[in-house]
Amino acid sequence: MNAEDLIADRTPLPEAITGRLREQLVFLAEVDKLKTVLRQSPLAAAERRENDAEHSWHLALMVPLLAEHSDEPIDVGRTIELVVLHDLVEIYAGDTPLYDDAGRVDQQQREEAAADRLFGLLPADQRDRFRARWDEFESRGTPEARFAKAVDRVQPLLLNWLARGGTWRTPGVTAETVRARKAVIGEASAPLWDAARALIDEGERRGWVES
């Protein structure tokens, strides 16, 4: 089948399921594809790369666990919603590695088109709500979005540490590159940024990332 086909078109839902719930279940079937979008990060618990659904779940758990370290008060529930949604656009736009400068050139355009298409499967009010949440995450205009972005940057750092290098070993990447890409953590949480720098500094000392 064509990768662009909807999953629910292969086995259409029973006709008895109608209206908003039918649209919502078609969307839920379609987002199963997030489980097939591979990231660069290696798992700590197995010898394979992480996928976007696993990553999003890990972030969702980080929010209630680490919210106490946010510099500003945050609504935990709303922040979890942001991280659960934040990578959905990669179903059509693919994962753009943090250290892939070429891929990052047209990333925004690809992801906007993906958001139009994916969220367009939903009832209009939910399409607008989910889209607004995704925009909020991307623009980091709220304490919740800043904290969501911070945990999105801390999580692969922890996986790289546990893998003793991981994507830090990408050719051309140095400890300075990593610090620059991760500085956004400091917009949300001083303690998390301190911990992130401790991981990078010690990784550099051990030769897991180039100086």
Added chain:
Amino acid sequence: MNAEDLIADRTPLPEAITGRLREQLVFLAEVDKLKTVLRQSPLAAAERRENDAEHSWHLALMVPLLAEHSDEPIDVGRTIELVVLHDLVEIYAGDTPLYDDAGRVDQQQREEAAADRLFGLLPADQRDRFRARWDEFESRGTPEARFAKAVDRVQPLLLNWLARGGTWRTPGVTAETVRARKAVIGEASAPLWDAARALIDEGERRGWVES
């Protein structure tokens, strides 16, 4: 290595990371194991079985998407927290398939021991809070827990439908067995229970589950 060893013990965190945050990061490293716990359900988007982290993420997305169908008002953020946490005990207790009557005999005992061990990695206040959330999910004493349990039962139903059978084809399982195991959906949402029965009824008509 022994499967019982902590992931963080293989590559201990830098000494500069101390206190609560250190315990929290050790916990976050350990829960990476959830990505390796396989469930019975087949993915819709790929030819393999789903793992617990992917499943938990899918539920976390279902909550804001389907909350409008809850028979009682629910706090969406708190309900997402419940589903994000609900399968963590399977890191040590393993997945117990819904149609595995033998495995279900000592399931509660195994999962209680796993909860003690896993949540015990956390600072005491968070240990108690996460444990309380898990107990809440299991006992279905709140509208949030009832809705969380309902989406936990709807999601594999949708995957089985999309797979044209999936675990419905387990030897000894009939449409009646499936209806009995899924009836808990009706405690939280009449529209979701209607949709669930439509999937089972039509699956039975098509021979994807035995009569």
